Amino acid sequence: MNRNPQKPGLGTGVSPHRITPVYRPQQVEKQAPCQAACPNCGDIRQWIGTVAQRNKTGLSREEALARAWRIIVDVNPFPSCLGRICPHPCEQDCNRSGLDEPLAINAMERFLGDYAIEQGLPLEHMDDAVREEWIGVVGAGPSGLSFAYQMARRGYRVTVYEEKNRAGGMLRYGVPDYRLPQPVLDAEIERILALGVELELGVVIGRDITLENLRKRHAAIYLGMGAQMGRAMGIPGEAGPGVWTGTDYLAAVNSGATVPLGPRVIVVGGGNTAIDAARTARRTGARVTILYRRSREEMPAISAEVDDALEEGVELIVLAAPVRVERAEDGMITGVTACRMKLADADPSGRRRPLPVEGSEFTAEADALIAAVSQSPAIDGFDALDHEGPWLHVHDGGLGKNLFAGGDVLGLGIAGNAIVQGRRAAERLHAHLRGDNHAEAQEQDQPQIGAERLKFESRPPGPATKTPRLPVQARLSADLPEVAATISENAFLAEVERCYSCGSCMGCEQCSMFCTPGCFTRLEEVGPGMYFTLALDNCEECGKCVEVCPCGFLDVH
Ligand SMILES: Cc1cc2nc3c(=O)[nH]c(=O)nc-3n(C[C@H](O)[C@H](O)[C@H](O)COP(=O)(O)OP(=O)(O)OC[C@H]3O[C@@H](n4cnc5c(N)ncnc54)[C@H](O)[C@@H]3O)c2cc1C
Ligand code: SF4
Numbered sequence: 001m002n003r004n005p006q007k008p009g010l011g012t013g014v015s016p017h018r019i020t021p022v023y024r025p026q027q028v029e030k031q032a033p034c035q036a037a038c039p040n041c042g043d044i045r046q047w048i049g050t051v052a053q054r055n056k057t058g059l060s061r062e063e064a065l066a067r068a069w070r071i072i073v074d075v076n077p078f079p080s081c082l083g084r085i086c087p088h089p090c091e092q093d094c095n096r097s098g099l100d101e102p103l104a105i106n107a108m109e110r111f112l113g114d115y116a117i118e119q120g121l122p123l124e125h126m127d128d129a130v131r132e133e134w135i136g137v138v139g140a141g142p143s144g145l146s147f148a149y150q151m152a153r154r155g156y157r158v159t160v161y162e163e164k165n166r167a168g169g170m171l172r173y174g175v176p177d178y179r180l181p182q183p184v185l186d187a188e189i190e191r192i193l194a195l196g197v198e199l200e201l202g203v204v205i206g207r208d209i210t211l212e213n214l215r216k217r218h219a220a221i222y223l224g225m226g227a228q229m230g231r232a233m234g235i236p237g238e239a240g241p242g243v244w245t246g247t248d249y250l251a252a253v254n255s256g257a258t259v260p261l262g263p264r265v266i267v268v269g270g271g272n273t274a275i276d277a278a279r280t281a282r283r284t285g286a287r288v289t290i291l292y293r294r295s296r297e298e299m300p301a302i303s304a305e306v307d308d309a310l311e312e313g314v315e316l317i318v319l320a321a322p323v324r325v326e327r328a329e330d331g332m333i334t335g336v337t338a339c340r341m342k343l344a345d346a347d348p349s350g351r352r353r354p355l356p357v358e359g360s361e362f363t364a365e366a367d368a369l370i371a372a373v374s375q376s377p378a379i380d381g382f383d384a385l386d387h388e389g390p391w392l393h394v395h396d397g398g399l400g401k402n403l404f405a406g407g408d409v410l411g412l413g414i415a416g417n418a419i420v421q422g423r424r425a426a427e428r429l430h431a432h433l434r435g436d437n438h439a440e441a442q443e444q445d446q447p448q449i450g451a452e453r454l455k456f457e458s459r460p461p462g463p464a465t466k467t468p469r470l471p472v473q474a475r476l477s478a479d480l481p482e483v484a485a486t487i488s489e490n491a492f493l494a495e496v497e498r499c500y501s502c503g504s505c506m507g508c509e510q511c512s513m514f515c516t517p518g519c520f521t522r523l524e525e526v527g528p529g530m531y532f533t534l535a536l537d538n539c540e541e542c543g544k545c546v547e548v549c550p551c552g553f554l555d556v557h
C-alpha cells in the first residue's frame with residue numbers, strides 16, 4: 001500500500017514496450033513488527049525515525065523530539081505513564097532481536113513523555129472547529145480520558161463524570177507509586193484538561209445521575225467505568241478484620257492512608273494486582289507470601305514484575321489455593337489454610353485447570369490476607385445495557401444509539417487497550433456525528449516485514465540501553481520511591497540509531513549511490529519513509545539497489 005500520497009509508487013516513467021523483467025525495483029512500504037504488536041503507540045518506526053533521521057530532514061534535536069512526541073500523543077495522551085507500566089509487546093517482536101537485543105521502545109516512549117512534561121509541551125486541537133454537541137464520559141480512567149481527549153481535540157465540549165475525588169482510575173488507585181509516581185499521572189491528565197475537558201468529581205453515574213438523565217443531557221456518552229470491585233474468594237473466615245481485596249488495599253495506600261497489616265501477610269492471586277499488593281506490603285517491612293493456584297508460567301502478571309517481587313524478598317508458593325482463613329477467638333486472623341494443587345487439561349482460557357490434591361492442606365501463619373483474585377465492574381444503574389455476566393458487551397464499541405463503552409468495563413485488560421478503545425470510539429462517534437459513516441479509521445493493512453529482509457551489517461552491533469534501577473535495599477521503603485529511572489537524552493539518541501526502520505525508507509542513499517543510470521531522484525521535501533522518486537526508464541535491472549537497501553523498503557518487481 002502506498003501510504004503517503006506524496007510518495008511515488010512503482011511505474012513512474014516505465015516504457016509500455018518493455019517486457020516485465022525480474023530485477024526492477026519497487027518501493028513498497030511494509031508494516032514493522034513493533035507497530036503490529038503495539039495496540040496504541042502511533043507509528044513507532046516513524047517517531048524513532050523522526051529523531052534518528054533529524055540531520056537528513058533538517059530538524060534540530062528539540063524539533064525532532066517534540067515532533068516524535070506529537071506522533072505518539074496523536075493516538076495516546078499518556079506516553080509517560082505507558083512508558084512506565086506497559087508490558088511492551090512491541091519489544092518482544094522487534095526485528096533487531098535477530099541481531100542482538102530489541103530496541104528499548106518502552107524506555108524511549110517514557111523518555112519522550114517525560115521530555116514533553118519537562119518542556120511543558122501542550123496537547124493541541126486538531127483544527128479551529130467548535131462543535132455544538134456536548135459529550136459525556138463516565139469514568140476518568142485512561143479509557144474515559146483517552147476518549148475525552150480525542151473528542152475535545154476535535155472541537156467538542158466534553159464533561160467527564162468521576163465517582164472518586166481524583167482522576168486517573170486504576171493508574172491512580174491501583175498501580176503503586178514505586179512504578180508510576182502520581183505527579184507524572186497528574187501532568188498527563190492536566191494536559192488533557194487544558195484542552196477544555198470538564199471534570200466533575202465525586203459524582204456516581206447510576207446513583208447520583210441516572211444513565212437515562214445523562215443521555216438526555218448529552219449528544220453521546222462513553223462508558224469507561226473500569227472494574228472497581230475486587231472479587232471475594234468465597235472461603236470460610238474471609239469476612240472479618242485483616243482481610244482486604246487487592247484493589248481496596250492498593251486504593252487505600254495510593255490515597256495516602258497507612259494500612260496496618262502486621263508482620264506476616266499472605267497475598268492470593270497471580271495477576272498485576274496481586275504482585276503490586278505484595279510488593280507494596282513488602283515495603284512496610286512485612287514478610288509477604290503469595291499463594292497462586294497455577295504454576296509460575298501461567299501467572300497473568302507482567303513477568304518482570306514477578307521477578308522484581310522475588311528479588312525484593314516476596315515469597316511465591318505456586319500450585320496452592322486458600323481453603324480457609326483461620327481466626328483466633330477474638331476474631332483476629334491467625335493464618336491461612338491452603339491446599340496444594342495439580343494442573344489438569346487446559347480450560348477455555350487456554351490455561352491448565354488447577355485441581356486440589358487430596359490431603360495436602362497446610363497452614364501458613366498470617367496477620368493479614370490480601371485477596372487479589374479478580375475484579376469486576378459495578379454495573380448498578382447500567383443493568384438495562386447488554387452485558388455478559390458483569391461485563392458490558394459492545395458491538396463495534398457501541399451499546400446503542402450514541403452510547404459507547406471501552407476499557408476494563410468490557411473485560412480486564414491493560415492500560416494500552418483501554419486507551420486504544422477510547423480513541424477508536426471517539427473516531428467512530430466523530431465520523432457518525434459528522435455524517436461520515438464510511439470514515440472509520442483504517443488500521444494498517446500492509447504486509448509485515450521480517451528480520452530476514454534486513455541488512456544487519458548496516459548497523460553496528462550493540463546491546464540496548466538499560467533503564468537505571470534502584471538497588472533492592474533502597475526500594476524497600478514505605479515512601480515507595482520509583483524503582484526505574486528515565487533514560488538520559490544521550491541514551492535515547494543512541495538508542496534511535498539502533499533502529500532498522502523496518503520496511504520504510506530511512507534515506508541512507510545506498511540505492512542512489514549504487515544506481516549508475518541514476519533512477520533515484522531525491523525529493524525536495526524529505527522525511528521518514530520518503531526520500532526518493534524512482535524512474536525506471538534507464539533501469540539496467542542489475543538489482544543492486546534492492547540488494548543494498550538495509551530496511552527492506554525496495555522489492556524486486
Ligand atoms: C493494581 C493494578 C495494576 C495494574 N498494572 C498494570 C500495568 O502494569 N500495566 C498496564 O498496562 N495495566 C495495568 N493495570 C490495568 C490498567 O490499570 C487498567 O487496564 C486500566 O486502568 C483500565 O482503564 P479504564 O479507564 O477502563 O478503567 P479504570 O482505570 O478502572 O477507570 C475507571 C474510572 O471510572 C470511575 N467510575 C466507575 N464507575 C463509575 C460511576 N458509576 N460513575 C462515575 N465514575 C465511575 C472509577 O472511579 C475510575 O476512576 C493494572 C491494574 C491494577 C488494578
Ligand atoms: S504502548 Fe506499550 S506496546 Fe506500545 S510502544 Fe509503548 S511500550 Fe510498546
Ligand code: SF4
Binds near residue numbers: 035103
Ligand atoms: S528495528 Fe525499529 S522498526 Fe524494526 S521492529 Fe525494531 S523498533 Fe521496529
Ligand code: SF4
Binds near residue numbers: 509549
Ligand atoms: S537504500 Fe536507503 S535510501 Fe534507498 S530505499 Fe533503501 S533505505 Fe531508502
